[in-house]
Amino acid sequence: MGEHRGGASSVTHNSVAGNAVIAGPLVMAGRVESLTLPAAPPGVTPRQVPQPSALFINRKDELGRLKATESDRRAGRTTSRIVVVSGLGGMGKTQLVAQWAAGELEQSYPGGHLYADLEEGRRDGAVDVSGVVAGFLRSLGVHPEFIPAGLGERTALFRSITAGRDTLVVVDNARQAAEVRPLVPGAGLLVATSRNALSALSMDGAVHIVLGPLDERAGVEFVQSWRVTDPDGAAAVLVRLCGGLPLALRAVGEWLARRPHLGLNDAVRALGTDGLPRLEDGTTSVNAVLDMAYQSLPDPTRRLYRLFGWLPGTTVTSSVVTAAGVPDADAAMGDLLTANLAVLVESADRPRRLRLHDMVRAHAREVVREIPDAERDAALRAVADFCTAVVAHADIRVLGPGRFRLQAPPTRTLEELCPHEELFTNGAEALEWLDAERGNLLALLRIAFEAQWYDTVWQLCESLWALYHSRKHHADSIEAHRMGIEAAQWAGRADVEMRMRNQLARAYYELGRYDEATRELDAAGELLDSAADARLSGMIWETQALVALAAKRPDDARTLFTRALEANEATGDRHGVIVQTYNVAQALLAGEHWQEAFETASEAAAMAVESGDDAMLPRLGIVQARALHKLGRVESAAESAMRAAEQAAARKLYAKLDQALGVLAEVAASAEDARLRAACEAKLRELRRDAGVPSGDG
Numbered sequence: 001m002g003e004h005r006g007g008a009s010s011v012t013h014n015s016v017a018g019n020a021v022i023a024g025p026l027v028m029a030g031r032v033e034s035l036t037l038p039a040a041p042p043g044v045t046p047r048q049v050p051q052p053s054a055l056f057i058n059r060k061d062e063l064g065r066l067k068a069t070e071s072d073r074r075a076g077r078t079t080s081r082i083v084v085v086s087g088l089g090g091m092g093k094t095q096l097v098a099q100w101a102a103g104e105l106e107q108s109y110p111g112g113h114l115y116a117d118l119e120e121g122r123r124d125g126a127v128d129v130s131g132v133v134a135g136f137l138r139s140l141g142v143h144p145e146f147i148p149a150g151l152g153e154r155t156a157l158f159r160s161i162t163a164g165r166d167t168l169v170v171v172d173n174a175r176q177a178a179e180v181r182p183l184v185p186g187a188g189l190l191v192a193t194s195r196n197a198l199s200a201l202s203m204d205g206a207v208h209i210v211l212g213p214l215d216e217r218a219g220v221e222f223v224q225s226w227r228v229t230d231p232d233g234a235a236a237v238l239v240r241l242c243g244g245l246p247l248a249l250r251a252v253g254e255w256l257a258r259r260p261h262l263g264l265n266d267a268v269r270a271l272g273t274d275g276l277p278r279l280e281d282g283t284t285s286v287n288a289v290l291d292m293a294y295q296s297l298p299d300p301t302r303r304l305y306r307l308f309g310w311l312p313g314t315t316v317t318s319s320v321v322t323a324a325g326v327p328d329a330d331a332a333m334g335d336l337l338t339a340n341l342a343v344l345v346e347s348a349d350r351p352r353r354l355r356l357h358d359m360v361r362a363h364a365r366e367v368v369r370e371i372p373d374a375e376r377d378a379a380l381r382a383v384a385d386f387c388t389a390v391v392a393h394a395d396i397r398v399l400g401p402g403r404f405r406l407q408a409p410p411t412r413t414l415e416e417l418c419p420h421e422e423l424f425t426n427g428a429e430a431l432e433w434l435d436a437e438r439g440n441l442l443a444l445l446r447i448a449f450e451a452q453w454y455d456t457v458w459q460l461c462e463s464l465w466a467l468y469h470s471r472k473h474h475a476d477s478i479e480a481h482r483m484g485i486e487a488a489q490w491a492g493r494a495d496v497e498m499r500m501r502n503q504l505a506r507a508y509y510e511l512g513r514y515d516e517a518t519r520e521l522d523a524a525g526e527l528l529d530s531a532a533d534a535r536l537s538g539m540i541w542e543t544q545a546l547v548a549l550a551a552k553r554p555d556d557a558r559t560l561f562t563r564a565l566e567a568n569e570a571t572g573d574r575h576g577v578i579v580q581t582y583n584v585a586q587a588l589l590a591g592e593h594w595q596e597a598f599e600t601a602s603e604a605a606a607m608a609v610e611s612g613d614d615a616m617l618p619r620l621g622i623v624q625a626r627a628l629h630k631l632g633r634v635e636s637a638a639e640s641a642m643r644a645a646e647q648a649a650a651r652k653l654y655a656k657l658d659q660a661l662g663v664l665a666e667v668a669a670s671a672e673d674a675r676l677r678a679a680c681e682a683k684l685r686e687l688r689r690d691a692g693v694p695s696g697d698g
Contacts, residue, residue: 031642032664032679037687038652046139048115048346049170052098059096059218062209066100069207070108073189080205081184083191084174084198087211089359090247090286093193094172096211101168109188111167114139115346116183119173119358120314120439127179128475131438133158136169136183138348141692145655149472149510151182159186160694173358177201213244222246223264226253234264241271247359248286251293254339258296290363293339300327301335308356309364310376311383312447313440317351319418323386324379330420349432351421377451384448384456387441388463389417395463397430398470402575404535406496407459434467442476449483457487458496465503477507494530502539505547514547521547538567538576545583554591561587574611578604582616585623598627618648618656625663629670638667638676654691658684 062085072078085093101113114136118127130151137147137154140161148154163186174180174192177200184190184204192198197208214222219239224230242248252267259266270292294305303326307316311324321329333354336342341360345353356364368376389410396409414423424430434441441464448456461484468477481504488496501524508517524540531537545560561583568576581604588597601623608616621644628637641664648657665680688694 028638028642029675029679032683035645035649035683037649037690046112046114049101049113050094050098050343052095052102053340062096062211063100065209080207081189082201082204082206084201084206085191085193085209085211086197089195090245091211092246093211097170097191097193105168109166109168111162111165111188113168115170117172118179123479129179129182130154130475131473133182143654143691144471146691146693147472149474155182162186162188174198214239214246219244222249228264230264234268237268238264241268242289245286247357248289250340251289255292255296286359287363287366290360293341294367297335301332304332305364306368306371307379308361309368310379312443315345315353315355315440317353319421319423320383324383347436349436350429351423380447384444384453386417387444388456388459391460391463394424394430394434395466397424398427398466405462406499407462431470435471438473438476442480445480445483449487454487454491458484458500461500474507474511478504494527495536498524498527498531498536498540502543505543509543509547514551517547534567534570535573538564549587549590554587558584558587558591575613578607578613578616582620589623589627594627594630598624615651618644618653618660621647622659622663629667634667634671638664641667658687
């Protein structure tokens with residue numbers, strides 16, 4: 001069958017003969033079947049639960065309950081898929097779960113062991129659960145382009161993926177049931193540690209295990225594992241003075257390890273006859289023991305300890321420690337690890353990350369109260385300057401140097417900023433580093449905002465778009481850009497305020513919160529007259545057009561995209577011209593102007609070929625294919641979709657490859673080309689499998 005080439009007014013929707021042949025069914029299907037997909041990442045089963053300490057305290061009864069719960073679940077004697085381990089801070093909840101996972105479950109749970117410390121993602125008491133689920137999805141092999149935007153969709157995908165393979169999920173520092181429920185796998189078990197009982201989870205059939213202080217027998221057994229002599233029952237006295245708290249006993253053990261000439265009686269005398277003091281709520285304070293541990297550290301390590309008391313966020317790397325002025329950062333970090341006051345944190349990026357136990361961190365905050373404010377401010381300012389520069393470098397690595405930015409490029413190279421540690425070498429590694437630093441950077445933004453370092457705030461916000469947009473961390477983006485807007489106002493920068501409002505509007509747009517996006521865009525629109533660079537106006541018009549397109553107002557979208565196009569033409573931004581021409585074509589397609597949409601996309605494609613903007617070609621090819629399909633030009637539609645698929649595959653653009661194959665399958669279906677349709681559907685299943693998405697999702 002030949003193609004129908006009439007104008008748009010003479011086109012009938014899907015006017016394709018039932019026995020149409022698309023460029024020879026064997027030829028086109030063969031091209032699909034021979035399409036080389038981007039190489040899937042190595043299939044690594046996550047094992048993220050922290051490794052247990054070598055000095056584990058044998059909680060035989062509690063371990064027994066965990067083992068019994070697992071046995072009952074596997075034998076079908078219980079349907080419970082949640083275990084809550086609760087107890088006061090310093091009781092060893094995480095260590096108990098880590099010991100159980102390492103000792104009993106190493107070969108179990110084929111879906112893997114996932115772990116999250118909810119304290120790292122807590123913002124003003126609340127946890128970005130959506131971000132936690134997104135992290136789990138990436139760990140399970142889901143390509144970032146296939147991770148949905150909203151919590152509900154992410155949770156549904158997470159449960160679909162884990163439904164077919166038992167998965168262990170461990171979450172530390174949960175405060176309420178609502179933080180836990182979305183993290184329950186489709187098949188397997190969730191173990192949550194908490195200082196609270198999380199009683200509401202009883203309605204979900206949760207098993208509750210309460211971890212209390214060590215009794216004398218278990219405590220003495222732990223003290224004797226230090227291989228010290230125990231004259232006159234001093235170990236039992238020490239356990240009583242420490243209130244049976246494992247964390248306190250560990251700190252005493254480290255204090256003695258640094259004083260080999262002393263014994264248990266000396267530790268007893270150091271603690272005094274009353275032992276650890278009591279807090280107002282009747283619980284035991286470990287500060288007296290931590291004071292002993294802190295004083296026993298070398299001076300550089302004490303400086304690092306104090307730094308934890310000042311710094312926002314929960315983890316540090318060697319580069320941050322060095323930037324803050326701590327000499328021999330690696331040795332200081334090693335001292336805290338050896339003293340069991342800190343742990344190494346698993347992350348997907350290059351550098352080693354260190355985190356203090358939460359009670360040790362609380363003690364560090366007490367210690368620094370006695371340090372002069374000038375020392376604190378100098379350390380924070382140095383860290384803020386360091387992070388602003390490194391985040392800017394990461395932004396350039398991820399989005400390229402050609403992106404329009406209001407801030408000047410960093411004055412120091414990445415090698416100058418991090419002479420002893422390589423943080424990232426390319427865009428993919430830079431994105432992983434940004435993601436690993438996400439909680440720290442948002443906490444730093446809060447500190448900088450409170451300190452009125454307004455330039456630091458908006459510069460960080462501008463650079464963090466590389467992370468927030470790429471990884472869809474919309475909750476973080478909203479909080480950050482609200483601060484960025486106010487910082488811009490205090491700094492008297494209308495141009496910055498426009499960019500901050502536009503980036504905030506994009507987060508709302510991605511979440512489908514179009515009214516809120518419109519409010520931010522309207523406020524930015526009031527500043528258009530003060531925009532010295534036309535690209536700022538173009539950005540606002542583009543986002544307004546995207547909202548209009550989502551709201552099914554294609555004519556409004558076309559008008560706004562055209563304005564954005566003209567703004568990019570005025571500044572000579574070739575890439576921007578191609579992008580906005582593509583957007584105009586999308587609006588024409590949504591408005592059912594098929595011929596005009598095809599011609600506009602073709603014009604943009606010619607510009608992209610001429611300027612070497614190859615990444616835009618698959619997008620434009622998809623628009624061309626859809627327009628041609630509506631025009632009844634079946635063979636050309638199939639060829640455009642096929643070419644877009646090949647271009648997307650060559651550039652590892654998973655989402656665009658998925659779209660192109662989907663369009664080609666639609667064309668094949670309307671032409672009743674069963675061979676081609678089957679080839680497309682098979683390739684789509686292969687692609688989604690490689691992208692970690694179950695068939696039918698994403």
